[in-house]
Amino acid sequence: MQFLLRYTKAMIRKLWNGLGEMKPRNTSALILILMLGAGVILIARQLVFDKNASTDVCIKYETVTNGGKSTPIGKKQCVLSLEKVDTEAAREHGLSDRPSMPSSHGMLFVFDNIGRQCIWMKNMHFDLDIAWLDVRGNVVKLEEGLKPETYPNEYCADNTFFVIEVNAHVAKSAGLSVGSHINL
Numbered sequence: 001m002q003f004l005l006r007y008t009k010a011m012i013r014k015l016w017n018g019l020g021e022m023k024p025r026n027t028s029a030l031i032l033i034l035m036l037g038a039g040v041i042l043i044a045r046q047l048v049f050d051k052n053a054s055t056d057v058c059i060k061y062e063t064v065t066n067g068g069k070s071t072p073i074g075k076k077q078c079v080l081s082l083e084k085v086d087t088e089a090a091r092e093h094g095l096s097d098r099p100s101m102p103s104s105h106g107m108l109f110v111f112d113n114i115g116r117q118c119i120w121m122k123n124m125h126f127d128l129d130i131a132w133l134d135v136r137g138n139v140v141k142l143e144e145g146l147k148p149e150t151y152p153n154e155y156c157a158d159n160t161f162f163v164i165e166v167n168a169h170v171a172k173s174a175g176l177s178v179g180s181h182i183n184l
Contacts, residue, residue: 080174082108082164095165096123106166108184117163118156124148127168131176132157139180144171 081104085091091109095101111117119130125148132141141157145168162184176182 080104080106080164080166080170082106084108084110086110088112094119095128097125099125101126101167103167103170106164106170109163109165111161111163114159114161116156116158117160118154119163119165120154121146121148121151124151128165129168129171129176130155131164131166131171131182132160133162133164133182133184134159135161137162137182137184139176139178139182142171142176142178144168 083105085094085107086109091111094109095107109117109119114135117132121128127148128146129142129144130146131139134140140160143155146155164182171177
């Protein structure tokens with residue numbers, strides 16, 4: 001590692017003093033080192049410094065519990081891939097302005113406090129099923145087939161902490177209903 005650092009410093013000094021003195025082999029090595037360094041910086045920025053990057057949540061659960069009855073819906077596989085939004089700005093924007101969404105995807109809204117959570121269909125381009133969950137993951141309200149034309153109406157539920165938005169008809173096909181439990 002020390003060798004690479006010394007070599008890089010030497011190459012940069014030579015570059016600074018003029019490219020005419022460098023041999024083609026050394027120039028190629030310097031370009032390769034600079035490209036690798038730039039790649040490392042870009043990856044580090046994405047992983048460490050980009051605080052606004054979205055986080056995907058893969059819901060992995062084996063059953064949906066509804067009134068004591070368990071329904072298998074998948075085994076050790078990603079049933080729904082949910083984009084997690086947990087800032088006020090991200091929650092307000094939600095799925096707005098997206099032309100569509102794959103049927104196995106959705107959005108998980110995580111709120112700051114348990115309370116009345118409201119959702120609207122502002123700038124939506126496709127129908128949604130929306131489930132409101134309490135802090136334990138129990139579905140307390142479910143709205144199916146909401147259309148974009150319903151904006152500016154708001155759809156709300158009390159005593160909730162999570163909201164899941166998926167394409168219309170996905171909730172029914174997954175067997176979700178009020179009282180269902182989802183392990184998040």
